[in-house]
Amino acid sequence: xxxxxGLWITxxxxxxxxxxxxxEGTTVALLGPNGAGKSTVVDCLAGLTDPDxxxxxxxxxxxxxxxxxxxxxxxxxxxGVVFQTGLLFPHLSANENVAFPLRARGVPTPRARExxxxxxxxxxxxxxxxxxxxxxxxxGEAQRVALGRALIxxxxxxLLDEPTTSLDVRARSELRPLIRSILAGFAGVRVLVTHxxxxxxxxxxxxxxxxxxxxxxxxxxxxxxxxxxxxxVADLVxxxxxxxxxxxxxxxxGRVVTPGGDVIVAWxxxxxxxxxxxxxxxxxxxxxxxxxxxxxxxxxxxxxxxxAEIAIEGERARVRxxxxxxxxxxxxxxxxxxxxxxxGGAVWASFKAVEVRLIVx
Amino acid sequence: MNAxxxxxxxxxxxxxxxxxxxxxxxxxxxxxxxxAPWSDVLDQLSSSGAWTALRLSIIVSLAAAGLSFVLxxxxxxxxxxGAIPGRAFVRALVILPLVLPPVVGGVGLLAALGRSGVVGRxxxxxxxxxxxxxxxxxxxxxxxxxxxxxxxxESGLRSLDPRFERAAAAMGASRWYVLRRVxxxxxxxxxxxGLVLAWARALGEFGATIxxxxxxxxxxxxxxxxxxxxxQTDPGAAIIVSLILVVLSLLVLVTMRDRxxxx
Amino acid sequence: xxxxxxxxTAICAALALAACTSNGPSGSDSSPRxxxxxxxxxxxxxxxxxxxxxDFEAANPGTTVTFNFGSSGDLAxxxxxxxxxxxxxxxxxxxxxxxxxxxxxxxxxxxxxxxLVVITxxxxxxxxxxxxxxxxxxxxxxLAAEGVPVGxxxxxxxxxxxxxxxxxxxxxxxxxDDASVVAKVTSGEADAAIVYVSxxxxxxxxxxxxxxxxxxxxxxxxxxxxxxxxxxxxxxxxSFVDYVTAPDGQATLADFGFxxxxxx
Numbered sequence: 029x030x031x032x033x034g035l036w037i038t039x040x041x042x043x044x045x046x047x048x049x050x051x052e053g054t055t056v057a058l059l060g061p062n063g064a065g066k067s068t069v070v071d072c073l074a075g076l077t078d079p080d081x082x083x084x085x086x087x088x089x090x091x092x093x094x095x096x097x098x099x100x101x102x103x104x105x106x107x108g109v110v111f112q113t114g115l116l117f118p119h120l121s122a123n124e125n126v127a128f129p130l131r132a133r134g135v136p137t138p139r140a141r142e143x144x145x146x147x148x149x150x151x152x153x154x155x156x157x158x159x160x161x162x163x164x165x166x167x168g169e170a171q172r173v174a175l176g177r178a179l180i181x182x183x184x185x186x187l188l189d190e191p192t193t194s195l196d197v198r199a200r201s202e203l204r205p206l207i208r209s210i211l212a213g214f215a216g217v218r219v220l221v222t223h224x225x226x227x228x229x230x231x232x233x234x235x236x237x238x239x240x241x242x243x244x245x246x247x248x249x250x251x252x253x254x255x256x257x258x259x260x261v262a263d264l265v266x267x268x269x270x271x272x273x274x275x276x277x278x279x280x281x282g283r284v285v286t287p288g289g290d291v292i293v294a295w296x297x298x299x300x301x302x303x304x305x306x307x308x309x310x311x312x313x314x315x316x317x318x319x320x321x322x323x324x325x326x327x328x329x330x331x332x333x334x335x336a337e338i339a340i341e342g343e344r345a346r347v348r349x350x351x352x353x354x355x356x357x358x359x360x361x362x363x364x365x366x367x368x369x370x371x372g373g374a375v376w377a378s379f380k381a382v383e384v385r386l387i388v389x
Numbered sequence: 390m391n392a393x394x395x396x397x398x399x400x401x402x403x404x405x406x407x408x409x410x411x412x413x414x415x416x417x418x419x420x421x422x423x424x425a426p427w428s429d430v431l432d433q434l435s436s437s438g439a440w441t442a443l444r445l446s447i448i449v450s451l452a453a454a455g456l457s458f459v460l461x462x463x464x465x466x467x468x469x470x471g472a473i474p475g476r477a478f479v480r481a482l483v484i485l486p487l488v489l490p491p492v493v494g495g496v497g498l499l500a501a502l503g504r505s506g507v508v509g510r511x512x513x514x515x516x517x518x519x520x521x522x523x524x525x526x527x528x529x530x531x532x533x534x535x536x537x538x539x540x541x542x543e544s545g546l547r548s549l550d551p552r553f554e555r556a557a558a559a560m561g562a563s564r565w566y567v568l569r570r571v572x573x574x575x576x577x578x579x580x581x582x583g584l585v586l587a588w589a590r591a592l593g594e595f596g597a598t599i600x601x602x603x604x605x606x607x608x609x610x611x612x613x614x615x616x617x618x619x620x621q622t623d624p625g626a627a628i629i630v631s632l633i634l635v636v637l638s639l640l641v642l643v644t645m646r647d648r649x650x651x652x
Numbered sequence: 653x654x655x656x657x658x659x660x661t662a663i664c665a666a667l668a669l670a671a672c673t674s675n676g677p678s679g680s681d682s683s684p685r686x687x688x689x690x691x692x693x694x695x696x697x698x699x700x701x702x703x704x705x706x707d708f709e710a711a712n713p714g715t716t717v718t719f720n721f722g723s724s725g726d727l728a729x730x731x732x733x734x735x736x737x738x739x740x741x742x743x744x745x746x747x748x749x750x751x752x753x754x755x756x757x758x759x760x761x762x763x764x765x766x767x768l769v770v771i772t773x774x775x776x777x778x779x780x781x782x783x784x785x786x787x788x789x790x791x792x793x794x795l796a797a798e799g800v801p802v803g804x805x806x807x808x809x810x811x812x813x814x815x816x817x818x819x820x821x822x823x824x825x826x827x828x829d830d831a832s833v834v835a836k837v838t839s840g841e842a843d844a845a846i847v848y849v850s851x852x853x854x855x856x857x858x859x860x861x862x863x864x865x866x867x868x869x870x871x872x873x874x875x876x877x878x879x880x881x882x883x884x885x886x887x888x889x890x891s892f893v894d895y896v897t898a899p900d901g902q903a904t905l906a907d908f909g910f911x912x913x914x915x916x
Contacts (some may be wrong), residue, residue, distance in 0.1 A: 102558040120572040132562035132570070133460040181561060327401050401657045490752075505840040519793060520841045521824035603825025603836070604797070617828065621725040621799035 031056075031185060031217040035082040039068050039072035047082075050234055052184075054210050055218040057232030059225065061260065064148035064238040065366055066221045070189045073219065074109045075102025086185055086217070088329060103132075105185075106347070108178030110219075112189040114170050116162035116177070123148065123158040133181065147176045152206060168199035175210065184216040190223065207231075211245065212233035229253075255387050266346075268356055274307040274386070280380055281328065284309045289352030292328040293384045308387040313346060315383040316357035319376040321368050328377040331355060335371050338364060345369075349377060354376050406535060421632055427626035432625040442615035443633055449523065449611055453591035454584050460531070461587075462580070463544035466585075483584045487536045494532050495600025502528065509544035525602030526609045530594040534587035543588065545570075548652045585645045589638060612637075635652025669789065687888050690736060692727040694743035694875070695829040696766065697850045698837045700742065707904065710893050715888060723800045723829045731880060733756055738883040739892050741875060743801035748876040756881030763896050764875040765911040766848045768802070768809055770863040771837050778843035779890035783809070783865050786844055787818035794842035797826035803834070804848035805871040813869040819914050834860075848873070850909035874914060 029206045034047035040256035058066045064173035071077045073084060075091075081221070082389075084091040091100045108129075116125050131137060145158060153172040161168055171191055178186060191207060192200045204227075211218050211231055222228055228235050229249045236246045237260070245257040256262040262269030272286035281296040284307055291309055295301070317323070323330060333351030345364045347357045358376055369375060399407075426433060434440065437590055468472055468480055502509040502519050512519065519525040543615040549572065557571045558564075573580070595613040604618065612634045619627035671686040693701045698721045720727065720737070727745040729787040731737045732754045740757065743766070751757060772780050778791040786793050796803030803826065810816040820833045824842070827833045830851050834844040852862055877896055879889040895901050902912060 074556075076552060076559060079535055103561050103563055105559070109556065109559055110557065111552075114553060117553065117557075117571060117575075119577075124485065128557070128562075128570075129560040132557070177560070247614045354547050376443060445774050499839055499841065503839060599832075600830075603794070603841075604827060605823065605825050608824075618797050618799070618826070620729065621723060621797065623830070624729055 030087060031219075033069075033073065035069060035079045035084070037065070037068055037072060037077070037079045037082075039065060039241075042241045044238075045070055046236070046238060046241075046243055048234070048236045048243070048246055050217050050219070052216050054088075054233040055220055055231055057228035057235045058221045058238060059220060059223065059228045059235055059264070060238035061097065063240075064240045066187055066238050070109070070187050070219065070221055073185065074107055074187055075105055088145075088253075090177070105376070106183045107179075107182035107185040107187060109180065109187045110171070110174045110178045110189060110191050110243070112191075112193060114174050114194075116139065116163065116170060116173055118162055121159045121161060122165065122173045125162065125173050126180055129181040130175060144180060147180055148172065151176055166199070167195045168202055171195065171199075171203055175206070179210070179214075184290045186211075186214050186216060186218045187221075188219070189221045191220075192227075193223070195380055210358055214341065229265070254310075254385075255308075261325050265328065266325060267312055268310040268316075270311070272307065272309075272382075274304040274388070276301045276303065281313070284384075284386075286353055287329075289383060291353060292381045293386055294382045296386055296388070299388065304388060310385045310387065311355075311379060311383060313356045313358035316355060316377050316379045318347065318357050318359055318363070318367060318369065319378065322376050323378050325378070326380065328381040329379045329384075331377045332379070333375065335373050335375055337368060338369060340364075349375065351377060400434060418635060421628055421635065425628045425632060428601070430629060433623070433629045436626065438610065438615060439612075439626075439630045439633060441607050442610050442612045442630065443637070445523070445526075445610065446634075446637075449526045449530055450588050450591040452527045453534050453594075454588040456527065456531045457535040457578075457587045458592075459582055461535045461538035461583075464535075465539045465546060468539070469543045469546035479616070483539050484536050486533050491533055491596030491598075493598050495529060495597035495615040498529060498597065498601040520601060521603045521605065521609065523602075523608055526598050526611060529597040529601040530591040533594050533597055534591040537586040537590055538583040541579050541583030542576070544577045545583075548577055551632060577606075581621050582644070585641065589642065590637060592634070660684055671850075676698055687885050688714060689717045689738050689885060689888055689892060691717055691739040691741065691892065692722070692731060692737040693739075693741040694724045694727070694801065695721045695741055695831050696850055697721070697875070698831070699853050700850070700905050700910065703704055703904050703908070704896060704901055707900065709890060711895070712888075712891070717892070725799050725801075726828075735880070735882040737880045738885055738889040739877065740880050740894070741877040742836065743875055744804070744853075745871060745874060745876055747801070748878060750878065752878070753818065756800060757878035758815045758881060758886075759890050759893050760876055760878035761893065761897050762874050762913040763877045763901070764905050764913055766850050766869050766873040766875065766909075767911065768805055768846055768873075770844055770846055770865060770866050771834070771852065771860040772844045772863065773837055773840045773842075774861050776861055780844045780863060782863060783813055783869065784815060785799075785863075786810075787815040788821060789822070791822050792824045792841075792843040793819055793822040794825045794827060794836045794845040796833050796847075797828060800829060802848055803874065805873050809846070809865060809869055809871045812873045814872075817895045829877075833900070846903075848909075849911075852909065863870075872911075 035044065037044040043064055046069050048056060055142060060066050060337050062272065068077065072079050077118060078092065081094045083093045090098050091105050092098065094187045117128065120128065123141055123144050128149055129138040130140035130143060148158060149155060151172045155161055157165065157169060181191060188207065192203050193208065195203060208231060220231060231248060234246065234247060235252055237244050239258065245261055253265050256265055256267060256269055259269050260312060270284050270286050270291050272284045274282050276282045277296060280295050282293050284291045284293055293309060331351040333349040335347055336350045337348040339346045340361055341359050345359055345361050347369065349355050349357065355377060412425055431482050464483060468476060473479065499506060501507050503521060504513045504518060553575065554567050554571055557567045562570065593613060595617065598609065598611060599614055604610050604614050612630060616630045619630055691701065701719060704866055709715055722853055724742040727740065728750045731740060731751050735755060740748065740751055748757065748760065770780065770783055770786065775793055780786060780791060785791065788884060795806050798804060798807065807816060810819050826835065827836065829858040830847050833845045833847050834856055836852050837845050838856065852860060855884050879886060883889045
C-alpha cells in the first residue's frame with residue numbers, strides 16, 4: 029500500500045509545495061521549523077482543508093486529484109488523526125470521544141463504548157477517568173484519548189501532528205514510548221509531524237524536511253546524517269555544514285569559499301582541477317580540536333575566535349565558536365575544565381583538511 | 390481611602406444612575422404587587438378568564454418558540470454559512486419584525502395570510518383559515534419571535550470552530566451525523582438562549598396577535614389580551630392577570646438564566 | 653474629582669426637581685387666551701368630534717382642543733385615576749355615572765343618540781341579509797367586547813331579538829372598540845359585525861354593506877356629555893359642552909350619522 033502525496037497550498041503569505049511517497053508499514057517524519065507549513069500538509073491529508081492543486085492517493089485509491097476534480101469526502105477516507113491541539117470534542121467524555129469514529133460509522137453504542145474502553149486501557153488511560161470531559165483531563169491523559177480516537181477504527185493512514193509538543197516534560201517522557209510502540213505496531217502508513225530531530229531520527233523510516241513551505245531534503249535518517257543539505261538539517265543532525273564555491277589551491281588541496289570564511293579541504297581525486305560552485309562540506313564537531321594557544325601541527329585549518337556557547341550533554345560538551353567560518357566543536361567535559369573554557373573567552377580551533385567531507389553537486 | 394479601595398467602590402454618578410435604573414424597572418412591578426386586590430384574588434381569577442388565558446398563553450408561546458426554531462435555525466445556517474447572494478439584505482429582512490411595531494406586523498400578516506390576503510386567498514379556497522384561530526395566534530407570535538432565534542443561532546454558528554466539524558468528518562461522520570452529534574451539541578447554549586428569548590417574546594406578544602388573530606376567550610385570548618380586556622371591566626382583575634404574566638416570565642427566566650448568560 | 657461629583661449630583665437633583673414640578677398652568681383660568689382643553693370622547697365620536705373641535709377652535713381663538721378617543725370604559729377609568737380631562741363624552745350613561753360618582757361632573761346633558769347596524773364585507777360572503785342571519789351556524793361574527801358600550805348594546809339587541817346565544821356562539825373575536833370591529837370587516841376577515849350607524853362614515857361606506865336592524869330590536873344608545881369637576885378650565889369646558897348641544901354642534905353630529913338626543 030503506497031501513500032502518494034503531491035500538494036500545492038497557499039496559506040497567507042506562505043506557498044507550500046510538498047510531495048513524497050511512502051509504503052505501508054513505514055513511518056514518515058515531517059520535520060521542519062515552526063511556520064514551515066507542516067500542519068497544513070497534515071490538515072490536507074486529514075481532509076480538513078483542501079489544496080489549491082495536487083493529489084493524494086492511498087494504494088491507488090485517489091482521495092483527491094485537483095486537475096481531474098476527483099474528490100473523496102473526508103468521511104470516506106480511512107485516516108486517523110491526532111491533532112496538535114487535541115481537538116477533542118468538548119461536549120463528549122473521554123470514552124465517548126474515542127467511541128465517536130465507531131458510532132459515526134454505525135457501530136451500536138454499547139459495543140462502541142466497550143471497544144473504546146478497552147483501547148483506552150491498552151493506551152494506559154486510567155479507567156476511572158473514562159467519563160471525564162476533555163477540559164478536566166491532564167495533557168498526557170488528553171493525548172491518550174486523542175490517540176485512541178485516531179486508532180479505534182483501524183485506519184490505513186495514521187497522522188500524528190506534533191503529539192508531544194504541547195505536553196510538559198514528564199508527560200512527554202511518558203508518552204514517547206507509547207507513541208513509539210503504536211508506530212511500530214501500526215500496519216498502515218504513519219506520518220509524524222515533529223520539530224524534534226531526535227524523534228525524527230529515531231522513529232522515522234523516511235524523513236521529509238519542510239522549510240518555508242518547500243521540501244529541502246528527503247531521505248532516510250542515515251542519508252541525513254551523512255549528507256545534510258541545509259544548515260537547518262545540519263544543525264539537526266549536529267554537524268558543521270559549509271556551503272560555497274570550491275576552488276583549487278594546488279598541492280592537492282582546495283578551499284571552500286563561503287561568506288563566513290574559508291575551509292581548506294583535500295582535493296577529491298575524481299574532480300578536474302577547476303573551480304566548482306554549490307559545493308557542500310561536512311565536518312563532524314568531534315573532529316575539531318580546541319587549544320588555548322595557537323596550535324602547530326599538520327592541521328591545515330586553524331581558526332581563532334571567541335566562545336559563543338558551551339552546551340554540556342552528559343560527558344560531552346558542544347562548543348560553538350564565533351569564528352571565520354563559525355564552527356561547532358565537540359570535546360569532553362573534562363577538557364572544558366582542563367582548558368578553562370568559558371563563554372566569551374578566546375580559543376583556537378583546528379581540524380584537518382582530510383576530515384572535511386565534500387558533497388559535490 | 391487607598392488606591393485599591395478607590396478602584397473597588399462604585400463612583401457616585403454611576404451608583405446614582407444605576408439606582409434610578411433599577412428603581413425604574415422595579416417600581417411598576419412593585420406597584421402591581423401593592424395595588425393587587427389580594428382579598429378576592431380567586432374571584433378575580435375565575436371571572437377574568439385568567440386560567441383559560443394562561444393555558445392558551447402557554448400553548449401559543451411554546452408552539453411559537455418551536456416553530457421559530459424549526460424555521461429560524463435553518464435561516465441562521467444559511468446566513469452564517471450559505472453562499473446565497475444578497476445576504477446582507479436577507480439579514481436586514483429577518484431583523485425587521487424586531488424593529489417594526491407589532492401592530493404593523495399584524496397588518497402585514499393580514500394582508501398576506503388573511504382570508505382575502507395575497508397567500509391567504511389560496512388557503513381560504515382550500516378551507517384553511519388562520520385568522521380568529523389559535524393557529525393565527527401562533528403565526529402572529531412566531532412572526533415577532535423568530536428574529537431572536539435567528540440572531541442567537543447565527544452568532545453561535547459564526548463563533549463555532551469549524552475544525553471540529555471537519556475533524557468529525559475525517560473520522561467518518563456523515564454530514565447529518567456531524568450536524569446532530571457535533572454542531573448542535575456545541576451550539577446548545579446559543580440555541581437555548583435563542584429559544585428562551587423567543588419564548589419570552591412570544592409570551593408577551595399583543596399587537597400582532599390582536600390584529601391578526603383577534604380576541605376570543607379560549608381560542609385566541611392570551612394573557613396580554615386578557616389583561617387589556619380586563620382593564621375595561623375591572624382594573625383590579627387586570628392587575629391580577631398582569632401578575633400572572635410577571636410570575637410566569639420570572640419563573641422561566643430565572644431557571645434558564647445560566648443557559649442564557651453563560652457558556 | 654470631588655468637584656466633578658458634586659456637579660453631577662447637582663445636575664441629577666435639578667433634573668429630578670424639574671420633573672416633579674407640574675408643568676402647565678396652575679390655578680383657574682388666569683388668562684382667557686391660550687387655553688388647552690382636553691376632551692375625552694368615545695371612539696365612535698372620533699370623526700364627528702374632530703370636526704367639532706376645529707369648529708370650536710375657530711369660534712374661540714386662543715383655545716386648543718385636544719382629544720383622547722377610546723372606549724368609554726377605558727376613558728372613565730383613566731379620568732378616575734388621573735383626572736386630566738376637562739370634558740367627558742361617553743357612549744353610555746353607565747360610565748358617565750361612574751365618573752360622576754367617583755370624581756364628580758357638572759352640566760351633564762345628553763347630546764346624541766346612536767343606533768346599531770349590521771355590516772358585512774361588500775361581497776357578503778356569508779349571505780347575511782338580516783339580524784337573524786348572524787345566528788346561522790358558521791357565520792364569523794365580530795363584536796366589541798363586553799364592557800365596551802357598543803358591545804353591550806349589541807348583546808342587548810341580540811337578546812331582544814332572541815338570538816343572543818346563537819350569535820355569541822358565532823363570535824370569533826371581541827374587539828376593544830368600534831373602530832377595530834369596523835377594521836375586521838373592511839379587511840374582509842369577519843363575515844359580519846354589529847357597530848353604530850355613525851361608524852359607517854363616508855370613508856367606510858364603500859368598503860362595507862350595511863344591513864338595517866329593525867327598530868323593534870334595535871338599541872338606542874344615548875350619549876351624555878359633561879364637564880369633569882376636576883377641570884382647571886370650568887368656563888371653557890362648559891362652553892364646549894354648550895357648543896355640542898347647540899344647533900351648530902348638533903348639525904355636525906347629524907352629518908356624521910348621529911341621531912338627535914331624546915327630547916328633554
